[in-house]
Amino acid sequence: MKKLFLTLATLLTSALGFAQQPYELNSGWKCAPVGKVAVKGTELSNPSYSLADWQPATVPGTVLTTMLNNKQIPDPFYGINNQHIPDIYQTGRDYYTYWFVKDFKEEAQAGEQVWLQFRGINYSCDVFLNGKKLTDKPHTGMFLRKTFNITPYLKKSSPNRLAVIVYPPDPVGNPNGGQGGDGTIAKNVSHQYVAGWDWIQPIRDRNTGIWDKVLIEKTGAVQLKNPHVVTLVPGTRMPDGPQKPATIKVSTELENPTASRIEGTVQYTLEGSKVSKKVSIPAKSSLTVDLPALTLQNPKLWWPYGYGKQHLYPVTIQFVTGTRVSDEEKIQVGVREIQTEWNATTRSKQVSVNGQKIFIKGGNWIISDAMLRFSPERYDAEIRFHRDMHLNLIRIWGGAITERPEFYEACDRYGLLVMQDFWGSGDCNGRWVDPAKLEDQWTRRKYPDDHSLFLESAADQVKMIRNHASLAIWCGGNEITLPSDIMLPLRDSLLPALDGTRWFIDYSNSDDMSFNSLGGNGDGPYGIQPITQFWSFKTWPFNSEVGSVGVGDIQSLERFIPKENLVAPQYSKGKSQVDSVWQYHKYIGYDQYIDPYGKAKDTRDFGRKAQLVNYDQYRALMEGFSSHMWEWYTGTIIWKTQNPWTALRGQMYDYYLDPNACLYGLHNGSEPLHVMYNPADSMVMLANNTFQTHRDLMLVVKLYDMKGKETLITQVFSEIGPSTARPYLSVAKALAKAAKEDGVFLSLRLLNLNKEIVSDNLYWLPNEKGTYSGLQQLNTVDVQATAKQVGQGKIEVTLRNDARNPVAFFNRLSLVQSQTKQRILPTFYSDNYISVLPGEQKTVTLEYTPSSENKPLVSLEGWNVTERFIAIQ
Known part of the structure; x- marks a missing residue:
């Protein structure tokens, strides 16, 4: 019977075909600095070469991440540790040039093709497999995926060895302060913040490494790749009720690496409707196939958060030969259409989804982790926080990266539109005179050095993320246009050919987005403001960057500031006195806004009062803009809502995913x-x-x-x-x-x-x-507090305030470990920093991922409520 079962399983697999989900090579890597490796890649990639004295490597990851995980450097996010890590500008590039080696088992069966895929390497590399050099010249560019057909080079019944030498950017840039140091990091097609910015210290290896996924994929004779799904939703729609039809257009690329012509069918099924097209692919060639359009009856539409549901259709696109699936791609399709038009009243663009105008309430995003340590779980938590702030858009700032597909998957789920910048900034790319920069404005205006690489990389990244419903806007660069021989082909040729469905802004504060009649840069301010300012001062009609403070409370500060440096800032006679570690972490002043609550007695008291200021600032910011929607404004984007490093400015939650009162001020002020x-x-x-x-x-x-x-x-x-x-x-x-x-x-x-x-x-x-x-002088009150488990990882906390009491004011709830009393992060709160009126009660829901470590408690601390810990029933 067992043999019969195995035989049937083999026949079934053969009938279904070769296609399988790609798998990651994400463990078991080893590495060594180039200076300690005396052999060439052809010898090193021979499985018989000993790696006994090599150290473990983190892949995906950077050289610095590997060094940190091997305890060779201190945590650069703590204190001033980063200052003690050798900077590549002083050490030279070889110091952070590393070999990465991975042994793995894989072999190609008859009719199979095996593909090695790199989703991101910074900055250039050569690749070797089993003694064979796969690159005829170094693969270059942080934002350019690379795929190798490794079928001919795989060993049978024995391990294969992959060896990759990764070279840092060139030049690496002098981190001499300011935005992007001396600016020369921008000569590469890479991210710019790694040379330092006003919210981060320099990343010492400039994030050199195999920073994104390495994948193995097995297919039949033909590989299906870069599918493209366009959804057209004509007319003005409502989120509920029956819908008129939508149109679905699908195309895909097919690659045939074999010596024979291949006949087959491209097909997919959506809501029971099957769409297919027969194709013939010549030997050793690729082609793009457009499938017949599908009319989808009564579609379930995708909407930004706050306006409707985020319905996603699962779609599998396949290439089939006979009865065999040669390859397939699985995607989630959100049926929606993005439109834009000029609002003559505000003199700015307004964004519509499915025919309905959306008042943009956005947040600027840098990157999830400054050292590129990404995970779907962290992405999910961060995007969920943005959803909980009742925001509907995230802008990916141009000094960082094209965000990863997992980021976009989270935005699809939670309903966050995305404005994706390409890679450039006014600071590095020559908009302003800057004495810190090495080269003059005319020279910097031509950055990067390789314009063809920029366009090739842009085309590749567009293909990578264009199917996501959340992707709404492309932006040429941050505060400056790209060089004309990049921007014009990008705008007029590349994007229309590869996408053609989204608004393209030439740069982030362009007059095409928002007519800046006030002059200046067209964005900001970036510091704390009187709350009346947000209501009464008319700023740019679609402000791409406006923001303020964001210091957390004492529990947040203690995570990265040494005890001896936990000294509260002092403000007197128009000047601030700030500890050096606070300055290193880019503290931005609260100025005179703490003192009306009483001068801070210590750091704990400062953090406590800062939360009142945080809440007021961000509630007022979004309320002020919302009060003038369609009259003064079509939207605003906060600078910024998160920090990928332990900075002390512009954040609704800290690097460790602990929310502060900024988040809940926005949660309140942004509610629909x-x-x-x-x-x-x-x-x-x-x-x-x-x-x-x-x-x-x-x-x-x-x-x-x-x-x-x-x-x-x-x-x-x-x-x-x-x-x-x-x-x-x-x-x-x-x-x-x-x-x-x-x-x-x-x-x-x-x-x-x-x-x-x-x-x-x-x-x-x-x-x-x-x-x-x-x-x-508010009297202390004793609120009644209960907590009960209402589901897996879900707790309800109820606070009751006696009618004879004053207001139980500004209560912070935290889920903590019962033994250490440290906060469990991330935890998501339906509301926080809540006040309970006399004779009333409020219930807050907490959600978290349970663990077996210990039973949690709920911590309660308020302005006039004594801290206590509440057992969970």
Whole structure:
């Protein structure tokens, strides 16, 4: 019976064909610096050559990552450790030039082809397999994938040896301060931040290494690659209800490496409809096949977060010969269409999805990890945080990379549109005079050195990510256009041929995106601002970069600042006094905005008060822009929402994935249906970032003094139309009287006809002198707190405040390990830094990935609530 089963399994496999999912070569690598290797690659790649004295290597990874994992360098993200790691500019390139070697078992059966794929190497390499050199010249370019057909070189019934020598960028750039050091790193088709920026210290090896996946794929005679799916959704759609048809267009590349012509069929099935086309591929050639268009009836559409669901169709595209599948590609298809048009009122572009205009609430993204240590889990966590901030777009900044497919998969799931920059910046590429730069503006304006490589790399990366529903906008570069012989072919030839469905912006603050009538660079400011500024000062109508502070609390700071350097910044007479380690980690000043809460007594107190400022800053930023949607603005993109290094600025969560109050200020201020207070004119407003008219909303406006006494200002039914913001009433007189001595709490709520809260917003307002004297004297309250497990990795925490108490203000919930009391990261909170009004309760949901280490606890700490730990029932 066992033999019969094996025979049937073999026959079934033969009938299905050769196609298999590629697998990674991601363990068992060894490495050595080039200076310690005396033999050539042809000898080194012979499996008989001994690697006994070689060290383990991290692949995917960089040389520095391998050195860190082998404990040869200290953690460059902690303290000033990075300062003690040799920089490649001083050591020379050979110091970080490394051999990477991997032994693996694989052989080709009759009719099979085996492919070796590199998804990213920085910066150039030569590749050897079993004594054979596969590269006739070094493969070059950080953003250029490379595939080798290794079928003829594989050994039968014995291990194969792959050897790769990786060379750093050339030049590596002098990290002499400023943005991108001396700028020469931009002579490469590579990322620029590695020479240092205003949010990071230099990466000492410039991220040299096999930084992305190495894959083995087995196919039949023909390889199917770079499929392209275009979805057309005509007309104006709504997220719910029956849909008119959409059109699906699919094409793909086919490669036949054999000496014979191959006949076969390209096919895929979507929602039960099969589309196919017979093709003939000449020997040793490639061709692109366009399949017949499919009319998809009543499609389930993909929408940005906050507007509708993110439906994704699984599609497998195959090349079949007879009854055998030679190769296949599996993709997730989101049916949607991106449109743009010029808004004559704002004088900026507005973005539409499926015919509906979307007010852009975005965040600038650098990279997930500055040393390129990527994982699907970290991507998922970071994109989920952006979803939880109620944002709908992420911009990938041009000094970094083309983000990885796993990043885009997370954006597809969570509904984040993506604006993807190509590789350039105004800082390195010559927009401004900069005495730190080695070469003049005219020379830098021509960077990179190899324009053909740039275009070849751009074409390859477009093919890699173009099928993702989340990808919405291409951008030529950060704050400057690319050289004309790059930008014009990119815009006029390459993108129309390889994509043709997305808006292309020539550079990130271009007049094509946003007419910058105020002059200047067209973005910023980047520092802390009076919150009235966000409401009353008209900035650029689609601001690609505007942002502020982002220091975490003491638990965050302790992760990367040595104890002796945990000294709170001091601000006096217009100047800040800041510890040297804080400066090394690019601290940006809170200036006079801490003192109204009382001068910080120590670092713990500073971090605590910084969270109040964080929350207020980012709530006001998004509320201020939303209050003028379609009148002043079509969107804004925060600079920036995350740090891939332990920097002390512009982040909603720290490098270790611990959120701070910035995240929850945005979570509040960006919610799709929102009630808000304009501090510039004391108007209560509603903002509706949905496609529906919301009727029968009870608007409730109340004041609470510092003892908890409630005063009703108004309670009135309201409504608001789709995608709009409007003022309702002024509370200036009531606030002037109530807040005069000690400040006051302003509670704004929207309730539906079932008396359920649909928007809840609590402001703490200063006294007439601009200080929070009442908060400083707020009585301590003893809230009732319970926590219960409601599912795998899901906890509900309820806080109850007695009616006789004042407001239980600004409570931070944390999930912690029961023994160490350290936070479990990442944990996702439905809300945080919450306040509970007298006589009320609030419930917050926590989600995390459970482990068997120990039973967690919930930590509670508030402004006037004593810290405690809550057992989970």
